[in-house]
Each structure stands twice: as C-alpha cells, then as structure tokens.
Amino acid sequence: xxxxxxxxxxxxxxxxxxxxxxxxxxxxxxxxxxxxxxxxxxxxxxxxxxxxxxxxxxxxxxxxxxxxxxxxxxxxxxxxxxxxxxxxxxxxxxxxxxxxxxxxxxxxx
Amino acid sequence: xxxxxxxxxxxxxxxxxxxxxxxxxxxxxxxxxxxxxxxxxxxxxxxxxxxxxxxxxxxxxxxxxxxxxxxxxxxxxxxxxxxxxxxxxxxxxxxxxxxxxxxxxxxxxxxx
Numbered sequence: 001x002x003x004x005x006x007x008x009x010x011x012x013x014x015x016x017x018x019x020x021x022x023x024x025x026x027x028x029x030x031x032x033x034x035x036x037x038x039x040x041x042x043x044x045x046x047x048x049x050x051x052x053x054x055x056x057x058x059x060x061x062x063x064x065x066x067x068x069x070x071x072x073x074x075x076x077x078x079x080x081x082x083x084x085x086x087x088x089x090x091x092x093x094x095x096x097x098x099x100x101x102x103x104x105x106x107x108x109x
Numbered sequence: 110x111x112x113x114x115x116x117x118x119x120x121x122x123x124x125x126x127x128x129x130x131x132x133x134x135x136x137x138x139x140x141x142x143x144x145x146x147x148x149x150x151x152x153x154x155x156x157x158x159x160x161x162x163x164x165x166x167x168x169x170x171x172x173x174x175x176x177x178x179x180x181x182x183x184x185x186x187x188x189x190x191x192x193x194x195x196x197x198x199x200x201x202x203x204x205x206x207x208x209x210x211x212x213x214x215x216x217x218x219x220x221x
Contacts, residue, residue, distance in 0.1 A: 034209070034210070036212075041215075042214055042215070043113075043199050043213050043214045044152075044212045045212075046209055046210070046211065087151075087152070096154055096157060096167065097142075097154070097210055098154075099151045101150070101151040102151060
C-alpha cells in the first residue's frame with residue numbers, strides 16, 4: 001500500500017526565514033511525486049512534478065528535490081503570500097494519487 | 110476559463126437525504142476523480158473514472174455512487190447522507206501526458 005507522510009504538520013516562519021518541508025513516501029513503482037499548494041477554501045493548485053531521484057524543480061521562492069525515499073520543498077526567503085498548506089502526493093500503478101496530510105505554513109511579516 | 114467546475118459550492122443536508130455533486134472539465138482529460146478532505150485525514154480517493162464508460166472504487170467508496178455521464182462530466186451521488194459524510198469534496202481530472210491533476214474548487218457538505 002502506498003504511503004505518504006509529511007512533516008512537520010505546521011510551520012511558523014518569519015518573513016525571510018528559509019525552511020524546508022519533508023515528504024517521505026513508500027510506493028511500488030513511482031511514476032511521479034507531486035507538490036500542490038492549497039489556500040483556505042480552495043482546491044489544491046499544482047506546483048511541481050518530480051519523476052526520478054536527483055531531479056530538482058524551481059518556481060520563484062520554492063524548490064523541490066527528490067530522493068528514492070523522500071522529497072523536500074525548500075522555501076527560500078518566504079513572504080506572507082507563501083502562507084498556505086503544501087500537499088505532497090505520489091502516483092504509482094493505477095494512475096491514482098495518494099496524498100500526505102499536508103504541512104500548514106504561516107509566514108509572519 | 111479552462112478547468113474543473115464543481116456545483117454546488119455549499120450544501121447542508123439532513124441525515125437520510127440524497128444529493129448529487131456535479132463536476133465538469135473542459136480540458137479533454139480522460140481520467141476524473143472524486144476526493145474528500147477531512148481535517149487530519151488529508152485527501153482520500155472515493156471513486157475514479159480512468160476513461161469514459163469506466164468507474165472504479167477508491168479508498169473510501171462506501172455510501173457513494175458515481176456516474177461518468179460523458180467525457181466531460183463525472184457526478185458523485187450520496188443516496189442516504191450520514192453525518193460521517195460531512196466533508197469537503199473535490200473533483201479532479203488528469204492529463205495523461207504528465208500525470209498532473211487539476212482540481213476543482215470544492216463542495217463543502219454538511220450533514221446534520
């Protein structure tokens with residue numbers, strides 16, 4: 001059974017204070033690892049897809065990396081508008097996404 | 110704007126009532142999904158449709174039925190609502206080329 005665990009559950013940062021979110025996974029035959037951002041009252045918004053160990057993707061202040069067991073989402077010099085819940089998910093055989101519980105990030109000015 | 114449209118956005122039901130949540134996508138995606146999101150539980154798959162004419166159970170299908178009406182539309186039906194079905198429901202569709210999912214904005218359902 002595919003499993004995804006995200007840590008920490010919640011993260012409070014000062015503006016400009018860089019940090020990392022962790023997503024550890026157990027899956028047979030990883031087809032892709034996904035990061036989503038979710039704002040309150042809205043659906044998840046796609047950020048990145050990573051397909052193989054060693055791959056990295058960047059978008060503005062966010063950088064996602066992937067190893068064989070986990071992925072990290074690095075937030076560099078965050079701003080208050082980066083406050084959101086960040087979701088990690090894996091896709092394996094069967095074309096279904098399995099999600100982790102998410103990390104709630106609050107960036108204070 | 111292209112994307113996934115869900116209706117209604119909010120609904121309150123009494124225990125035992127039935128209702129259908131509607132979902133439509135205009136991106137010509139083959140696969141569509143229904144998830145529920147509960148505090149502390151994350152997003153859990155209820156049902157999915159890999160292509161028009163097919164549907165399969167996900168992780169938490171009990172109490173729900175689905176219909177893939179055509180390539181664009183995938184509905185979720187609660188035949189006899191229970192308080193345990195109070196949740197936020199998200200519909201998603203998938204681009205087969207890159208495995209990416211596009212989500213709707215959700216339906217917040219309360220069963221009293």
